Amino acid sequence: MTANVDRSAEQLAVLLLAGWHQGRGPAYLRLAQSLATQIRTGRLPAGSRLPTERALARALAISRTSVVSAYSALREEGVIVSRQGAGTWVAGEVRAKPMDRPGPPFVREAVADPAALCDFASGIGTADPYAVEVITGGDWLGDLAAETATRGYLALGLPALRDAIAEQYRHAGLPTSAEQIVITGGAQQALSLIAAAVAEPGGLAGVQNPTYSGALDAFSSAGLMPVPLAAGPEVDGRSLAEALHRHRLRLCYLIPTCHSPTGSVMPASTRAEIAAVAAANDVPTVDDTTLAGLLLTGDPPPVLASFAPDAPILTVGSLSKLTWPGLRIGWIRAPAARLAAIAAAKKAVDLGTSVVSQTIAVRLVAGLAQATARRRQSLLESLDCTEKLLREQLPQWQWHRPDGGYLLWISLPAGDGTGFATTARQHGVPVMPGWQSSPNNTHTDRIRLCYGHPPDLLRHAIPRLAQAWHSYLGEI
Known part of the structure; x- marks a missing residue:
């Protein structure tokens, strides 16, 4: 059983602020959505006590009315419960939505998928000669x-x-x-x-x-x-x-x-x-x-x-x-x-x-x-190949050429990283959704893509990645 995690208003505000400010719509609705995300992703487990409306409003520097409305919306959905004189806490049964957070709690780093044509979600897998x-x-x-x-x-x-x-x-x-x-x-x-x-x-x-x-x-x-x-x-x-x-x-x-x-x-x-x-x-x-x-x-x-x-x-x-x-x-x-x-x-x-x-x-x-020199040469070849193919196959994707490492941090022009990651995995080219690299579940419009694969494999896999993207666009 997961232990209760009772957050102070200040601690909870740290979790909520980024996601709340990046959302759209009325303040109370954005706050409710940000709270629901923290609950469904396991950061606020069932039984966790929430701050009072007044304390959370003060910590977030917003009106108490917005917090009252957000709590009310979550109570109607059964996400939180309140009792006069006893406070407000996370409900005992909160069913996660399929797209909220795949996998078990606290597991974000990708494990290699041996069935994939090319695993863009995990890191370098080959040994140095x-x-x-x-x-x-x-x-x-x-x-x-x-x-x-x-x-x-x-x-x-x-x-x-x-x-x-x-x-x-x-x-x-x-x-x-x-x-x-x-x-x-x-x-x-x-x-x-x-x-x-x-x-x-x-x-x-x-x-x-x-x-x-x-x-x-x-x-x-x-x-x-x-x-x-x-x-x-x-x-x-x-x-x-x-x-x-x-x-x-x-x-x-x-x-x-x-x-x-x-x-x-x-x-x-x-x-x-x-x-x-x-x-x-x-x-x-x-x-x-x-x-x-x-x-x-x-x-x-x-x-x-x-x-x-x-x-x-x-x-x-x-x-x-x-x-x-x-x-x-x-x-x-x-x-x-x-x-x-x-x-x-x-x-x-x-x-x-x-x-x-x-x-x-x-x-x-x-x-x-010597291993550093060999790995650098290999990564440069893979990066050049990846960027060339992405510009040809997926010209609307945006990224900055990295100074090092083996990853591209890509901004998607539509949809979200979680939805596309689901489609990409079905096409045999897994990627990691951006929120999994975020401490407060932001960067939902991003994906993390490992380009550290041999160029011959990339030439087969990136067209498949483009197919997955076009398939995903047809779904949203």
Whole structure:
């Protein structure tokens, strides 16, 4: 049974504002629709108590009449119930509409669809040639043999791998010791461990809007409520400071390099501002560098921690995108004082990441520079092919060419991302609806499209994507 989530008027206002302001029609109707979305998507489970009409009106800076009318409309639909003197709460039986939120609660990040002609919803699936050579060559077996003489439970990670990753940071100019590295089962586990280490009931995690949908999964599952740090994906020192002033954030989560899903790169000057704010406010701030190796031109700016080495900045990295996702090797780099709670969470989850995978990873870390160059060339070819075909086949779609990553953040000229995603999946070319990358379920007119596929496959799949679009237009 899902636990009740009683939101204060201020917390509920954070959830409602973006969706309410982007809607159309009378204020009360837009507010009712935004509330219904939060209820049907599981953010306000059955039994959750809602603020009084007066308190919510004050938090939203609207008339009490609008809130009264919105509550009344939802009561008529059976979505909420009220009793004189007892307040208002979410009804015990709220039936989700088919298009509101596919899938189980808190699961947004796509899982690969093996039946699809081309899965535009999930990430890079192929291994780097050098990774294949290392994994299948077996030269690492001798190193593994030495480890089998031990129990193999290394909660913080294989010492050789921790030092190899620390050396990568030292080489980039950020002093780092092996004691500042925790090896995880991919970046997704790293985010889950961080969330578990800082979570408290009703706690807030500040994120960009849009952001990586897997982070929203991790934070929500830990009991943190993701809230936007700014109106859009761009966050600077000022907007971060304002968000910290408005909310008591337990965590801030940023993707400065090759942002997911827009592919943008944060300037070095902005990174310095954000690091200074994080240090001054002592707020744990995640710098997710999982996609940093996929920058399409030039070198990535320094990580956030480079600008404030003693600040509570948690740098998350992974081998998945450059070598092979199936290896499931990620890590957290943090000040030593911040690692105790994370290490405790790691021990509680799995006692340590697979030593076999870590032994292979030691070899792969040494070849990351070459893997980066190969992956960049491959992505550039795929991006050029994708953009050319989309302009020919779907000229009304709009997007900005990304600075890096493997995603296009596409604005649809009609309909909505959820409806089109349903049709696209039926045509064997799944895409991810934009709201799944949003902490407050906005960006409904967007889709996230993974272009990191071989050009030969893209030439077959994008015409199918165009067929799905024309089919969808006939349905709306």
